[in-house]
């Protein structure tokens with residue numbers, strides 16, 4: 001298939017913008033890229049998708065999310081007082097909700113996220129799942145749902161001691177089973193990691209077992225790191241170490257590990273992340289929502305740490321996450337020079353590409369021959385010149401005028417002209433509303 005007459009934003013530094021450009025897809029890869037006239041002449045018998053001047057970009061990559069939380073929108077609060085900090089939020093909402101989840105709720109919640117992801121052009125997601133009452137085999141249920149929809153996911157179950165030793169052991173077992181399955185029966189759409197909740201809910205024993213298991217499978221860990229102050233204070237109290245220091249000593253960190261958040265870390269910990277080549281997932285909307293603080297992203301980047309963008313369960317509109325990243329660091333630093341649009345886009349796309357590269361053999365987050373055909377067509381009519389030097393600013397400031405028109409992942413069209421082809425949105429919405437009401441009554 002040929003996509004023609006698009007403004008290609010390739011995210012390839014060698015050729016960042018191609019006006020009236022085209023690209024060719026064969027199977028699940030991009031095989032050629034160039035001027036529309038050139039490619040049309042070269043492949044006269046190919047099926048043509050005319051982008052009609054739309055932006056053509058790589059699909060977005062979300063480096064940290066929680067599919068299981070989608071049925072919580074508008075959920076009535078528990079307790080008399082609103083939760084005052086992260087621990088209270090976890091105890092009053094998330095650790096109640098995850099225990100109330102049944103497989104049918106999980107499937108429904110995943111589907112809601114997938115509709116949202118495909119609609120917003122997010123084609124690769126790193127999910128972190130918790131459902132303590134249903135652990136064995138649960139990653140298969142999620143994988144079946146995401147594979148049917150056609151998006152790429154890297155899954156894990158969040159191991160924690162908060163639900164007792166049996167649940168912790170079951171979590172490790174489920175991660176190991178799923179990772180092994182992805183290795184023996186590989187799918188370009190699936191990968192697995194060792195999920196860990198956070199330092200403050202993990203004993204040394206559980207951490208040791210999880211890390212040993214992950215090592216044996218050549219997998220990294222996906223863990224919340226120093227998201228709130230509670231993680232730091234509890235880790236210090238129990239181990240006399242700071243969070244990154246403890247995780248490093250336990251063998252959690254490394255070039256395949258994703259450390260989500262990293263809000264409360266000091267310079268010493270930044271150095272550990274750099275030395276171990278651990279990757280960080282930054283989630284600015286979640287950090288603001290939970291009022292936990294602002295990750296020192298510019299500092300991490302200066303040190304050479306790979307930082308990607310996650311949404312931590314917020315909408316799968318990664319442009320909205322980018323805008324939050326663009327804004328919050330300026331406010332936090334009281335400095336409008338911090339985090340220019342180009343840097344935000346680089347975090348989201350190049351950072352996401354590196355993180356995805358640790359788990360998917362197909363190159364993602366770039367339009368060039370050989371890369372995965374994860375491509376979005378974006379309707380946007382710029383009212384000012386859009387050039388190779390300023391498109392990042394258009395994406396950050398123009399996002400209210402931007403609509404994803406077509407989403408392709410692995411060469412398969414998942415949405416064409418706003419119509420979802422692999423997901424029945426009406427059924428998914430009706431079912432989610434019904435399940436959510438029942439879930440809320442139970443939690």
Ligand SMILES: [Zn+2]
Nearest residue numbers: 128224260312
């Ligand atoms: Zn999270």
